[in-house]
Structure formats: structure tokens, C-alpha cells
Amino acid sequence: MKTIFVTGLTGVLGTYFLRYINKEFSNDYKIIALCRRTSNISLILDSNVEIYYGNLSSINIDDEELGEILKNVDYVIHMAADVRWNAPLEESKKGNIDLTKSLISLVKKYNSNLKKFIYLSTAFVRAPKGNWEKTKYSNGEYFNNNYEFSKYEGENAIAISDLNYVIIRPSLILGDSKDGKILLYNGIYNVFRMICKGIMPFMVSENEAKIDIVPIDLVVQSIIDNLNDTVLEKKIIELVSAINSPKMSELFAIGKYELNEYRIKHNKEPIKLPKLITLDSYLRLYKNFILEEGSHHQKNFLNLIEAYIPYFNLIEYFEEDKSINRILFSYNEKYLRSIIQHWCNKNPSLSLSKEFTWKNERRRKVSSSIS
Numbered sequence: 001m002k003t004i005f006v007t008g009l010t011g012v013l014g015t016y017f018l019r020y021i022n023k024e025f026s027n028d029y030k031i032i033a034l035c036r037r038t039s040n041i042s043l044i045l046d047s048n049v050e051i052y053y054g055n056l057s058s059i060n061i062d063d064e065e066l067g068e069i070l071k072n073v074d075y076v077i078h079m080a081a082d083v084r085w086n087a088p089l090e091e092s093k094k095g096n097i098d099l100t101k102s103l104i105s106l107v108k109k110y111n112s113n114l115k116k117f118i119y120l121s122t123a124f125v126r127a128p129k130g131n132w133e134k135t136k137y138s139n140g141e142y143f144n145n146n147y148e149f150s151k152y153e154g155e156n157a158i159a160i161s162d163l164n165y166v167i168i169r170p171s172l173i174l175g176d177s178k179d180g181k182i183l184l185y186n187g188i189y190n191v192f193r194m195i196c197k198g199i200m201p202f203m204v205s206e207n208e209a210k211i212d213i214v215p216i217d218l219v220v221q222s223i224i225d226n227l228n229d230t231v232l233e234k235k236i237i238e239l240v241s242a243i244n245s246p247k248m249s250e251l252f253a254i255g256k257y258e259l260n261e262y263r264i265k266h267n268k269e270p271i272k273l274p275k276l277i278t279l280d281s282y283l284r285l286y287k288n289f290i291l292e293e294g295s296h297h298q299k300n301f302l303n304l305i306e307a308y309i310p311y312f313n314l315i316e317y318f319e320e321d322k323s324i325n326r327i328l329f330s331y332n333e334k335y336l337r338s339i340i341q342h343w344c345n346k347n348p349s350l351s352l353s354k355e356f357t358w359k360n361e362r363r364r365k366v367s368s369s370i371s
Helices: 012-024 064-071 089-110 146-159 189-197 216-228 248-265 279-293 296-311 333-346 358-370
Strands: 002-007 029-035 049-053 075-078 116-120 165-170 172-174 202-204 213-215 235-240 275-277 325-328
Touching (some): 012 216, 075 089, 089 116, 146 165, 165 216, 189 296, 189 333, 202 296, 248 275, 248 333, 275 279
Parallel strands (some): 002 029, 029 049, 075 116, 116 165, 165 235, 172 213, 235 325
16 A cells, blocks of 8 residues: 655645545555644545644644654645635745745655655646736746746746656646536635625626636546556646637626526526626726725725636637646536536525625715715
8 A cells, every 4th residue: 555645635626636536546545634733624534544733834844753754655745735816925935835845855854765746736837828917026937926926936846856746737627527516616616606696796808718727537637647657757747728718708608597597496586797898998997996986895806806817818828838748628518517506506505695786885885984
């Protein structure tokens, strides 16, 4: 039996990975998980997992207890990360660069026989062109946000480590390709919630803009394949839909239909689809007006919406790079529908919530100022 040391097992990808490996390879691998004491371990408690509680934000390279654990593992899968697109730079660096470097140092100090270090990154470390202007960072490269920059630097730390590594770069992760299922709901799923609650009156995206998505089982299968692959080589694997990516307008139309089908079935009023506006319109008309006249909640909405703009406005595809192993995902309409249907079934209180409109928020602000 081989031993795997895993970080991020309680996250979106980790929980799904654990369910899959327990189902298909329960007798082949022993799993040791590094978790924060504040982590929600409910989804991994029933599994055959040995939990080591530690401080993920500041791993001590002199931690002998953790070092003794790492000494006897065959693989490390590093999935833990600060995945917030709008996180402050120092927090992104701490969660995605410093943590990765500390883990590498511990592995090199205590384990000279590690077979593979598998690192979960993001395809957007080399994001295709969009309408949103990227920012130049201290390394001279351009990125959409601190998350992309910090994952890129995490990759660099691994590349110079002399470890046998596999870097896996998925684009935006959604539910299983067969039935849309997923165990935790972050990222794009937050958009579903905002739509249902009526706090998303518009989305910044061109009608022809694309969104690059991959199903979670494709990512998990890539991890498993590289655990089972006995070839020890340094490589990068990119999981994207690229030229097969759906249009944002298509995703929104399907989302509206499925959400309203669910609401009508449960005797609730249909909801309105957020208006798709161009980036130019947002910057010229919407943003300044809301900053000057909007309520506190409406201004907070701007902070949320801007985190999504780079990913909802792709005008080019991920270009093929011969140095990167690529796995392409080809979506179909049935898959997109299954994602929405699953989310509705698992989140009925949100799916059926009473729509809160911006007009109400506007009136509330006016009446508050009068009083």
C-alpha cells in the first residue's frame, strides 16, 4: 500500500478526490491529510484518512512531528490554496507561495525517496486574452489578479526544487461531467446564488465572450492517473475546454431556464436573468454611478463582480503549448443543464429564495438619508 500526504482535502477538489479514490482504490493507498483545526472535516470523517492538524498558513520547516510523517510518504498532493480572486497580495502570497515553499523544504529535508509531488495550480497562470486589462507584477509578468500571480510563483518554486513533480492546471472547475454533481459550491456557483437572491442585476460580459470550464472528475482523474503512472518525470498538464468553451450568453440562458423550471415546479415566481453589459458600458456608465450613488450593499457587489470579469470575458482561447500536456474537455448542453439542476436540488433555500431587487435597496438608501 502506498501512502499519500494531502493538503486541501476538505476543499472542493479534495473532497471529490477522496470520494473517488475510496471508491476505486481503497486498498491501494493510505491517505494522511494536513488540516487546520478550524477546517470542516465532516465530509472526510467517514473515510479511512489519518488527520494531522497543523497551521497551514505557516508550516514550520523544523516541525519534526510533521517531518516524521513526511519521511514515510510516497506522494505529496498539494491542493491547499487561497483561491480567492480578490484576496490582498500578501494573503495570496502567504497561502500560495510561502506555504508551497515551506512544504517543499520539509519534503526535501525529511524524504529523499518521494516519488512525486503533485501540485494543483490553475490554467490561468497563462490566461488567454480578454477585455480586462492585466496588471504587471514584480516578476515582470502580467496577470488578472493576485491569485494567478501567486499560483505562478508557487509553480516556479516547485520547478526549481529538484523534486519529481506534476503540475496540474485546470481552468474553472464545475460539477461532474456525468451528472453535474459536486460536494462544495464556490467560484461560479456564487453567481447562481446572487442571481437567485436578486442581487446581481447585471453581469459584465460580451455576448460572444467565452468561459473556459472543466468538470471536476476530469481533474480528479488526472491526479489519479499520475499517481498510478510509474514513470517519474517532471511535467505540466493543462485541463481546459479552449476552442470548445461555451459562450457566456449560452450559459446564462441555460441557467435562467433551469433555475426557473425549478422555481415554477415549487410554486415560486420566476427570476430575471441579469443583463449582460459590455466592459466599456460598465466602466463608463455603471461603475462610477454606483460608487457615487449606490448603497453599501451595491458597492460591495462591484467588488464581487470585478473578480469575475476576467473569466467571463475571454475573447481568445488557451493557445496550445508543445511543452505542456493538454487534455481538452468538450461540453454539451446536457452537461450545463445538469450543473444547474444539481445545484438547485442541493440548495433549495437559495434556489427558491425571495428575490431582493436593487430598486428596494435604492429606496432603502433614500429613506435612510431622509430620516
